[in-house]
Amino acid sequence: MTETVMNPNWIAVDWGTTNLRIWHCDQAGNVLDETKVQAGMGTLTASEYEGVLISHIDHHLSDDVITEVLVCGMAGARQGWQDAGYLTAPCDTPALNQAVTVHTADPRIMVRILPGIKQPEPADVMRGEETQIVGFLKQTTDYNGLICLPGTHSKWVHVQNGQVVEFQTFMTGEVYDLLSRSSVLKHSVSGDGFSQFDFVDAVKSAFENPADASSQLFRLRAQHLVHDTGATILRARLSGILIGQEVAAMQRQWNHLPITLIGEEALCSLYKSALEAVGTSVDLNLSAAPTLRGLIAIRTGKG
């Protein structure tokens, strides 16, 4: 009879709606290998997750040891691999002992999925962003302020004393994608190029008159038809209208708190210029993989 031996190396996984990111790490959190594939929750049934994961990590596994896999993101949703539940805000960010262990057929792995965070009132949920926040707080332990994580569903999170106090989600990125790819506006905003001037102008306009923002959308199409305005301008204005609405909605919650943007550089820069356009200063906290930083922090113990 052989004894179970744990592999000192482990695997960090960010499994979202559209992408699966895998990092093979050593004990200290150094990345030995990484993979990014399109195999998100949107296309998988619960029974398919294990096979997909194994197909990408098989070469790191051995029959003699058990390799730990720590997962965050939508794989822990009700429609994901296994429901990892939610912590309830206000709350600490998730710790390793709050992860749900997944029963796997393959004996070489031990998979745990981290919970998300829910907020009863006003109702909201996050799954994945909490791990990015852990990574940020590992660096900046005494942060008291707002963290904005732009994206398909951008999140604004009030963090204080290492806790998630309150948060709010906007569908800005998804609405932008739907309008620019699938609505009547697609004929007017497709192509490359981006007018920073028009972006900022549209942000300010939506910020000052949020009630008018919804009437600005069809106007983009009309400006194309009536004035032959180009896509470089109109795409920037579409982005500016939507981000301006988001910023207008958040304004009352700023209360002079510092704001830090976490995420991918291009999108964070866009939000930074939007926030500066309405007179708010903001810090950028760019990292190639904020989620990995969080997974490492959670596995090695926070703080």
Next chain:
Amino acid sequence: MTETVMNPNWIAVDWGTTNLRIWHCDQAGNVLDETKVQAGMGTLTASEYEGVLISHIDHHLSDDVITEVLVCGMAGARQGWQDAGYLTAPCDTPALNQAVTVHTADPRIMVRILPGIKQPEPADVMRGEETQIVGFLKQTTDYNGLICLPGTHSKWVHVQNGQVVEFQTFMTGEVYDLLSRSSVLKHSVSGDGFSQFDFVDAVKSAFENPADASSQLFRLRAQHLVHDTGATILRARLSGILIGQEVAAMQRQWNHLPITLIGEEALCSLYKSALEAVGTSVDLNLSAAPTLRGLIAIRTGKG
């Protein structure tokens, strides 16, 4: 050599983005036959229009006479059958002599397409709604007020002394369709049933705090996940948020003008309850085919 004889009967056509409606009329505007098919601008190239039209009206045509066909709608767009141009607001509604004659291969028909109306500043366009307005004004010649035509792209039109003074378009219907069918919200709003109470509540909330409306969207998904709120409530709230935004944007232009809703009964009733919820009274002008009424009025001479 035979002389050209005009058919006393004629054909009225409303050719939109998704539907083609055809009415075979007598001289007095009585409908002898009608057809509705899905063959809209969205799926046709310019050279295909004539064949599609002929396939649906061939049985009404004769080799001995020329039958007049009067068209309004998106068939007159740049990407339609033939560009029928725009009148420029403020302006009278279109008259028969402003229609563009289309060259057809079939000698049995004479096709004319009515122009739309454009507005240079703020940029806006309509194509088809102007014909519905003609039909309404034929009945109510001295109307001075706003006409709201709810739909995929709802229009608010200020009409005075028989003229289109100014107008504004909202993408409310299209955004509702995109969000309810293609966004993350589809899981939470699909099904039947509609809570009038929640619709009105969401309208009021969006009307009072238009800046917050964009933050209300993801909350629908979260209410489903966190509180298991049902689709009957959430679908009504989605509709209420979007119509409430539209109504909030229009509010400053009301100026105590009367408001008349023109269009399909279910949607007009929804807008009526939204407007009444924010303290505005409104008239309904329901007609099975407001566009036909307009085409008849234009062909027989307005007023």
